[in-house]
Amino acid sequence: MAKGRSPMTRHNLFLAILCSLSFLLPAGSAIGQSAPAKKQAKSDQHPAAPLITFIELGSVNCIPCRQMQPVMASIGKKYEEQIKVVFYDVWKPETRHYANTYGIRVIPTQVFLNQGGKEIYRHEGFFPEAEIDKLLQKHGLKLRSGG
Template sequence: MKSKSFVRIIIIGLALITGISTLWAQQRTTQKPGANTNKSKTVAVLPRLLDLGSVSCIPCKAMKPELAALEKEYTGRLVVQFVDVWKNPSVGKKYGIKAIPTQIFFNEKGEEVFRHTGFYSKDDMVKAFRDNGVRLEKAR
């Protein structure tokens, strides 16, 4: 009985840490240090791709190497984030997603410019940014 309670406490603690770190990472990538939290004054430094999925869904697993390749090719030029919406349902709700994986594309100002649901290749993601007015340059 005591071991079950201990395991539950550990699981809840890990869930809280994951949630807090996800929120912290989102704020860091969309705001300059010391920026006002008022949404109208939020300033993004880099374009951002937010992939909302799950570590256990098959198309989401197929996206993992595509996202890694995108992140590597555009290091310092693009922020690539993954959020497991089964572990963090509030994030999925915040963005109103209906299916996973869903990729949300943000420009340098933090504005959503495009959204896609389902598997998306690295080349298609780069094209989506460019087609929606976001200029991406490869890392040097």
């Protein structure tokens, strides 16, 4: 570590490296690339498909990831059928492959897909709800009345 870094900077850097090493994934970004196709159950099909899919890749054992849980719930309520909110705990064996699928480097990572499955935005770390609102409204989503 460089001598000029503050203890907080060193701590944050250590956490970022620790999260990154836990996946041993390539650091390439997939922005602008189409997301892998996902299989949907028949009961999951709706007459009007959501405009945006908000995917949170994290873990229930990660503090910033846990801080994202109420944000995701609120976003789902505010935008209702316009958005599909998905959480993958990438530290669990059965969902670990999503870390590779989406090429994440750290957790939490938020990936936003359009209706065609193309990635339109990616964010790493805690993502404040107000900033997500701006992003979603920029892409045409409307707050539900009363929300």
